[in-house]
Structure formats: structure tokens, C-alpha cells
Amino acid sequence: MTRKIIIDTDPGQDDAVAILLALASPELEVLGLTCVAGNVPLALTQKNARIVCELAGRRDISVFAGCDRPLAHTLVTAEHVHGKTGLNGPVLPDPTMELQDMHAVDFLIETLRSEPSGTVTLCPLGPLTNIATAFQRAPDIIERVQEIVLMGGAYFEVGNITPAAEFNIYVDPEAADIVFKSGVPIVVMSLDVTHKALVTKARNAAFRGLGNAAGIAVAQMTDFFERFDLAKYGSDGAPLHDPCVTAYLIKPELFTGRFINVEIETKSELTRGMTVADWWGVTDRAPNATFMGTIDADGFFGLLVERLARLP
Numbered sequence: 001m002t003r004k005i006i007i008d009t010d011p012g013q014d015d016a017v018a019i020l021l022a023l024a025s026p027e028l029e030v031l032g033l034t035c036v037a038g039n040v041p042l043a044l045t046q047k048n049a050r051i052v053c054e055l056a057g058r059r060d061i062s063v064f065a066g067c068d069r070p071l072a073h074t075l076v077t078a079e080h081v082h083g084k085t086g087l088n089g090p091v092l093p094d095p096t097m098e099l100q101d102m103h104a105v106d107f108l109i110e111t112l113r114s115e116p117s118g119t120v121t122l123c124p125l126g127p128l129t130n131i132a133t134a135f136q137r138a139p140d141i142i143e144r145v146q147e148i149v150l151m152g153g154a155y156f157e158v159g160n161i162t163p164a165a166e167f168n169i170y171v172d173p174e175a176a177d178i179v180f181k182s183g184v185p186i187v188v189m190s191l192d193v194t195h196k197a198l199v200t201k202a203r204n205a206a207f208r209g210l211g212n213a214a215g216i217a218v219a220q221m222t223d224f225f226e227r228f229d230l231a232k233y234g235s236d237g238a239p240l241h242d243p244c245v246t247a248y249l250i251k252p253e254l255f256t257g258r259f260i261n262v263e264i265e266t267k268s269e270l271t272r273g274m275t276v277a278d279w280w281g282v283t284d285r286a287p288n289a290t291f292m293g294t295i296d297a298d299g300f301f302g303l304l305v306e307r308l309a310r311l312p
């Protein structure tokens, strides 16, 4: 039984790898890619999403442009991590496949209303602006969402864009607050997990060694975007944040976590976007998210290499 998903994304090299993994995996049916402003402005994220679909040989995928700024703040981008285009590393041709005319938020609403209730999983890989806007505009779709599996937040790893917050949540904390309070079952792939999924030299060589366009492009992408983390954390390679979402959908046993309360800081400038995760159960606040803490990194990279090999 394939699982129907919508990937909401701000490509971003790691988003690109998550999308490639999804498109290479028969367990998943990608109903569409909804693009949001995040790593780079919307004009680039929607272009990059189409570049990635063409890299995977999937011009059939519907790509939609969504919100170009957060609900309540001015947009903060991350060219310092992802480069000017957001997909620096490989040299890939401009897309020739069309962007869909429909707004991504309308696609989210229409799809959740038309697909049988409880059969569509949302996979946000960037700021949660599109998802929150859809929930605000059409509250009836909230109970129809099967599950949200997202990359965002942190507890033990704290922040990567500020000392307190992870980028996706920081960019649009109001949107994250709406999503985390929505009541939809949520699985959180936070920095606590993604910082354990490092593209070491050997793992990068395994991507490159595939010899196909996808493997080589992924090796070039992770070569590029590791600079930020190496300089900041001295880590042994780039953390592959977003593909943890797709890998969970294919092999959930690669991860372990806890069902806990997670709330979002939206009031304080100092801790804006912090995911306050009650990992130790010190409050009586009701659990609302499965917050992942561990990953089988070798199993994760083994899955990635095996699936990327299936692409052109």
C-alpha cells in the first residue's frame, strides 16, 4: 500500500536529497511539491524544486509556489548555508517543466478535501507558513490530515540559526505554533536527530561512486553545504536534515523518540522559534508530538545509497 504524501519544501540541498529519496521510493506516492520561502526566496525554491524533479527524471510531478514570506515576520533566508541559488554545488540545467498555476495553499486545501480523510501525510521540510495558512483558511482540512512528519526544532542541540532556535521554526514561529497546536499527529525530526546523520567523506564517496546523475549531484550538493556545519560545529560532514523525514516514512525503525509536549516560543525575541520540548516530562502539558532522538545513521545512509541508485 503506497503512502500518499505532499512535500512542503524550501530547496535547499538537503530538501533536494529528501525529494530525490521520495521520488526513488515506490512506498511513497508524491501528490505534489508545495514550495515555500525559506533557505532562499520563493522564486528560487520553486525553481529548485523543479530542477530536482527533472534531475530525478520526474517532469510529471506537480510543483506549486506558496507563501513568499512568514505570517508575522520579515523573511530570513540562509544563503550563507545553501549558497546564492539555494542549490549550489552541482551545475544543473534550468527547469523546463512548468510551475503549476494554482497557489500551493489552494492545492493543500483542495487535495485534503478531495482525497479520502486520513490518507494524506504532509511532509514539511521548511518554514511552516504554507501549512499554517492552509489550516487557518480551511480549518475543516485539519482532521483530514493523516500525519505531519516534519524537519524542524531541537532540544539537546538547541539552535542553528540563533543560540535558541532551529531555522525552519525560527523563520515562522507563528506558523509552527499553529501546526503544533492543531491536534494533527506530528513526528518531529529535529536537529537532535539530523546532527547524527553526517555525510562523512566515506558516505559522500558512496554517493559519488553511484556514478549516476543523482548520486553525483548529491555528492556535489553535500560537498557544498557542509562548509557551514564544519566551520560552526567542526562536524565530520554535512548533517542531512530533511531526508530524515522521507527515510522515516520508508523505514520508521531507523529512528526512536518520545511522545512529548512541544510548544513554540513566539513572544520573546531572545528565544523566538525555540521548540520547548518536555523531553523529561517535567510539566503536565499534554503530549502533542513524537519527538525523535536517535537514528541508525549507517542504516539511513544505506537506504539513501540504495534508493539514489535507482534514479537516472
Ligand code: RIB
Pocket (backbone or CB within 6 Å): 010, 012, 013, 014, 015, 038, 039, 125, 126, 127, 151, 160, 166, 167, 168, 241, 242
Ligand atoms: O535547520 C535545518 C533546516 O533549515 C533544513 O530544512 C534546511 O533545509 C533549512 O530549511
Ligand code: CA
Pocket (backbone or CB within 6 Å): 009, 010, 011, 012, 014, 015, 039, 125, 126, 242
Ligand atoms: Ca529545508
